[in-house]
Amino acid sequence: MHLSVKFAVKIKQHILFATKLTLAGGALYVAYDSGLxxxxxxxxxxxxxxxxxxxxxxxxxxxxxxxxxxxxxxxxFSPLDAWNSGVQKSFHALSVAPSTASDYTKQGLxxxxxxxx
Amino acid sequence: MSxxxxxxxxxxxxxxxxxxxxxxxxxxxxxSVVFFKRRTWPIVxxxxxxxxMAYSNCQNDLKSHYVLHSKxxxxx
Numbered sequence: 001m002h003l004s005v006k007f008a009v010k011i012k013q014h015i016l017f018a019t020k021l022t023l024a025g026g027a028l029y030v031a032y033d034s035g036l037x038x039x040x041x042x043x044x045x046x047x048x049x050x051x052x053x054x055x056x057x058x059x060x061x062x063x064x065x066x067x068x069x070x071x072x073x074x075x076x077f078s079p080l081d082a083w084n085s086g087v088q089k090s091f092h093a094l095s096v097a098p099s100t101a102s103d104y105t106k107q108g109l110x111x112x113x114x115x116x117x
Numbered sequence: 118m119s120x121x122x123x124x125x126x127x128x129x130x131x132x133x134x135x136x137x138x139x140x141x142x143x144x145x146x147x148x149s150v151v152f153f154k155r156r157t158w159p160i161v162x163x164x165x166x167x168x169x170m171a172y173s174n175c176q177n178d179l180k181s182h183y184v185l186h187s188k189x190x191x192x193x
Contacts, residue, residue, distance in 0.1 A: 020151045027147045036140040040126075040174040043133030 118182045126178050134171040141167020 035042035118126075145163020153159050 024148055024151045027144060031140050031144060036136055037170070040129045040133040040178045043136040043174070044129045047132040047136050
């Protein structure tokens with residue numbers, strides 16, 4: 001192969017590699033700079049920023065594409081409240097279980113006594 | 118540590134885990150596409166790295182209440 005062609009191929013390979021390195025390095029730098037790779041506090045701050053930026057970004061994209069997404073239905077369910085009430089009810093049931101059991105036993109025995117009278 | 122403080126630490130932990138998982142996944146995808154001919158292992162590696170960083174951060178955050186922090190006064 002001609003020397004100049006070989007040289008051109010090598011240059012192209014080097015440029016390609018340099019571009020890849022720039023892309024990957026840039027992605028890594030952006031992640032580091034936004035605090036995505038820091039400690040817990042920085043991470044939760046970054047999540048807050050992303051949550052705040054999400055609705056305006058969605059609106060921008062909707063305007064750009066010219067269609068309206070259906071409004072998200074508001075769900076009035078709170079997992080935290082459901083869990084807490086479940087825990088409270090379970091433990092209340094456990095705490096009254098012995099007295100409830102003894103009441104039912106007494107009622108049962110009384111019923112049997114009344115039957116045998 | 119009060120209940121409120123503990124709850125805040127756990128919230129921070131979850132938020133940070135989500136961020137690190139996403140970042141690890143994203144960077145893994147970038148590196149997989151750019152350098153490793155779209156193989157799966159860089160994506161898995163990046164995700165694992167992110168989760169590991171999140172675990173370490175959580176551990177330090179939850180332990181920090183009980184660890185003695187010394188402040189050395191700088192001589193001026």
